[in-house]
Amino acid sequence: MSEVGEIYLPSPAVSPYSQAQLAVTQIRLGPMEENPVATHVIPSNAPLKDIDEWDDFLTGRYQEGKSEAEFRQYDEKATPGVAEFYRLNHQYQTFDYAIAKEKEYFGLNKGEKSIWEAAEFLNTLVDDSDPDTDLTQIEHLLQTSEAIRKDGHPRWFVLTGFIHDLGKVLCLWGEPQWGVVGDTFPVGCAYSKDIVFPEYFKANPDINNPLYQTKYGVYEPNCGLDKLHMSFGHDGYIGEVMKNYMPEESLYMLRYHSFYSAHRHEQIQRV
Ligand SMILES: [Fe+2]
Numbered sequence: 276m277s278e279v280g281e282i283y284l285p286s287p288a289v290s291p292y293s294q295a296q297l298a299v300t301q302i303r304l305g306p307m308e309e310n311p312v313a314t315h316v317i318p319s320n321a322p323l324k325d326i327d328e329w330d331d332f333l334t335g336r337y338q339e340g341k342s343e344a345e346f347r348q349y350d351e352k353a354t355p356g357v358a359e360f361y362r363l364n365h366q367y368q369t370f371d372y373a374i375a376k377e378k379e380y381f382g383l384n385k386g387e388k389s390i391w392e393a394a395e396f397l398n399t400l401v402d403d404s405d406p407d408t409d410l411t412q413i414e415h416l417l418q419t420s421e422a423i424r425k426d427g428h429p430r431w432f433v434l435t436g437f438i439h440d441l442g443k444v445l446c447l448w449g450e451p452q453w454g455v456v457g458d459t460f461p462v463g464c465a466y467s468k469d470i471v472f473p474e475y476f477k478a479n480p481d482i483n484n485p486l487y488q489t490k491y492g493v494y495e496p497n498c499g500l501d502k503l504h505m506s507f508g509h510d511g512y513i514g515e516v517m518k519n520y521m522p523e524e525s526l527y528m529l530r531y532h533s534f535y536s537a538h539r540h541e542q543i544q545r546v
Pocket residue numbers: 439440509532533
């Protein structure tokens with residue numbers, strides 16, 4: 276059993292998981308080569324000053340027992356950065372964009388990192404927010420996996436918690452925030468009305484494609500979740516990276532952990 280801090284990865288004799296190498300693009304070196312602690316700061320014109328701001332927004336929005344007035348505070352006036360982020364996300368996450376990004380990244384031909392190396396790489400992503408109140412990316416991964424361990428779940432589940440956000444390394448290769456984070460949705464079929472800020476889909480070219488706007492769109496009824504193309508982001512990418520190493524349950528967790536309209540509103544029943 277190899278040990279990395281509080282993270283225990285199974286040995287190859289126990290399971291194939293520890294052989295998992297994250298296939299990733301080579302880190303753009305240059306300044307980092309001379310200074311290994313260099314960080315990637317989110318550009319000041321990015322809509323989210325903190326890469327997880329959208330998640331905090333949704334957690335608040337979906338909190339149970341919220342009154343109508345409280346619910347309304349989750350709009351573009353109260354949260355301009357998050358609203359701008361979703362405006363871009365809903366405009367640019369087209370069917371063609373998702374397919375093109377799958378082609379670009381799902382070949383996993385960008386290089387290799389161990390899980391811990393990938394976590395350290397991700398930790399170089401620094402938000403323009405109060406460092407005293409926000410968890411680093413590694414702290415978030417540890418907190419998630421340790422909470423899963425505390426609840427007595429199996430070891431593959433603990434590891435799933437640790438790796439669930441490693442796909443955010445996409446940010447470090449220049450992918451825009453709207454192409455990495457945010458809740459995901461199927462492309463190539465009608466948008467669920469339960470997706471946050473649905474009005475922003477008006478600017479998505481797919482809205483003018485009649486096939487993409489039917490209930491099943493390009494998919495067969497009851498085809499199964501794995502046949503869907505989701506809006507591109509960190510979930511789908513890490514799911515693809517780990518597909519030969521983790522059990523099916525884990526892969527579903529990785530691939531759909533930001534699919535809020537399914538978690539919260541059962542859009543999933545359609546497929
Ligand atoms: Fe995530």
